[in-house]
Amino acid sequence: MQIFDYDNILLLPRKCVVESRAECDASVTLGGRSFRIPTVPANMKTVVDETICTWLAQNGYFYVMHRFDLDNVQFVKDMHAKGVFASISLGVKKPDYETVDRLVAEGLAPEYITIDIAHGHADTVKNMIACLKKKLPKAFVIAGNVGTPEAVIDLENWGADATKVGIGPGKVCITKLKTGFGTGGWQLSALKWCGRVATKPIIADGGIRDHGDIAKSIRFGASMVMIGSLFAGHEESPGRTVEVDGALFKEYYGSASDFNKGEYKHVEGKRILEPIKGKLADTLVEMEQDIQSSISYAGGRTLMDIRKVNYVTLGGDNAGEHLLM
Ligand SMILES: NC(=O)C1=CN([C@@H]2O[C@H](COP(=O)(O)OP(=O)(O)OC[C@H]3O[C@@H](n4cnc5c(N)ncnc54)[C@H](OP(=O)(O)O)[C@@H]3O)[C@@H](O)[C@H]2O)C=CC1
Numbered sequence: 001m002q003i004f005d006y007d008n009i010l011l012l013p014r015k016c017v018v019e020s021r022a023e024c025d026a027s028v029t030l031g032g033r034s035f036r037i038p039t040v041p042a043n044m045k046t047v048v049d050e051t052i053c054t055w056l057a058q059n060g061y062f063y064v065m066h067r068f069d070l071d072n073v074q075f076v077k078d079m080h081a082k083g084v085f086a087s088i089s090l091g092v093k094k095p096d097y098e099t100v101d102r103l104v105a106e107g108l109a110p111e112y113i114t115i116d117i118a119h120g121h122a123d124t125v126k127n128m129i130a131c132l133k134k135k136l137p138k139a140f141v142i143a144g145n146v147g148t149p150e151a152v153i154d155l156e157n158w159g160a161d162a163t164k165v166g167i168g169p170g171k172v173c174i175t176k177l178k179t180g181f182g183t184g185g186w187q188l189s190a191l192k193w194c195g196r197v198a199t200k201p202i203i204a205d206g207g208i209r210d211h212g213d214i215a216k217s218i219r220f221g222a223s224m225v226m227i228g229s230l231f232a233g234h235e236e237s238p239g240r241t242v243e244v245d246g247a248l249f250k251e252y253y254g255s256a257s258d259f260n261k262g263e264y265k266h267v268e269g270k271r272i273l274e275p276i277k278g279k280l281a282d283t284l285v286e287m288e289q290d291i292q293s294s295i296s297y298a299g300g301r302t303l304m305d306i307r308k309v310n311y312v313t314l315g316g317d318n319a320g321e322h323l324l325m
């Protein structure tokens with residue numbers, strides 16, 4: 001298997017078929033809804049809050065609310081009261097099963113549920129998927145995180161409607177250092193490997209450092225791309241604002257960090273400061289324009305045309321051109 005990551009792949013252009021990048025459609029469909037772009041802010045406490053989730057849903061973007069220190073039932077009520085879809089995260093512990101029972105008892109059906117644990121190739125996830133499919137059958141269930149084709153096949157067979165791929169490539173991840181495991185450093189080829197067996201959408205999660213990495217993720221099999229650090233440092237971001245030598249930063253910490261957990265136990269995440277980079281809405285517009293440009297370089301008109309391009313690997317033993325046959 002060929003190993004590569006975002007910074008040692010470049011996609012090869014094909015003849016342009018549009019007169020303007022505005023003709024390129026960056027939208028994607030997931031769970032029966034169409035979203036303006038194939039990116040979703042990470043379900044982390046320093047990345048999203050209820051205000052941001054509401055704004056995203058009202059403006060045509062996908063969102064996944066985090067699952068820490070909040071009442072998921074109240075969140076679903078709030079989102080439905082505002083007339084937008086509800087997209088929540090769950091773990092696999094007793095309180096998560098109690099949340100499902102409370103949702104059912106109150107007649108609340110979130111449109112999207114993301115089962116979000118560090119090691120998602122697990123019987124605990126199988127059991128939670130079974131529970132959701134029985135008790136909340138209309139919910140679109142995303143399950144993860146995983147990093148191998150075997151795991152994608154299992155999650156799909158267990159009933160997941162989409163899988164989330166990425167173990168440790170995130171900017172605040174220390175999984176590979178603490179455990180020796182993961183897709184950190186080769187996330188893009190792990191995605192390619194998983195994409196070959198997937199029959200349902202894949203959400204690529206972690207490791208995106210530049211907007212061009214979104215097109216690369218789509219090329220190698222993602223339908224949606226989850227992003228933490230690039231979204232964390234905005235004026236509206238929920239992380240604490242910190243001033244260092246007159247410059248403003250937002251704190252961004254891992255969900256498995258002691259900052260999120262409140263204790264130092266099984267820590268696999270750290271805290272960093274992200275320079276504040278303006279308004280989230282402006283970044284999303286720029287992202288859409290960049291994806292439209294990617295589609296035009298791919299010689300296409302729609303997002304999935306990016307899947308048709310060849311690519312080159314830069315440097316290392318595997319360097320070369322890779323043609324689609
Ligand atoms: N994408 C990534 O690379 C990673 C993401 N995270 C994020 O951090 C958050 C917290 O994750 P997590 O600790 O799983 O959530 P939880 O603390 O809710 O744990 C979920 C369950 O899985 C068990 N568990 C966790 N890790 C493992 C493991 N390696 N092997 C076996 N069982 C395990 C836990 O038990 P117990 O604690 O008793 O072991 C618990 O029962 C999530 O949002 C997750 O997405 C965390 C690490 C990596």
Ligand SMILES: Nc1nc2c(ncn2[C@@H]2O[C@H](COP(=O)(O)O)[C@@H](O)[C@H]2O)c(=O)[nH]1
Nearest residue numbers: 042170171173206207228229254255256269
């Ligand atoms: N190993 C860990 N991974 C984590 C933790 N908290 C979140 N995450 C993952 O990172 C991505 C975001 O990555 P980024 O490169 O875009 O910043 C997020 O969606 C999670 O999957 C953690 O504590 N440890």
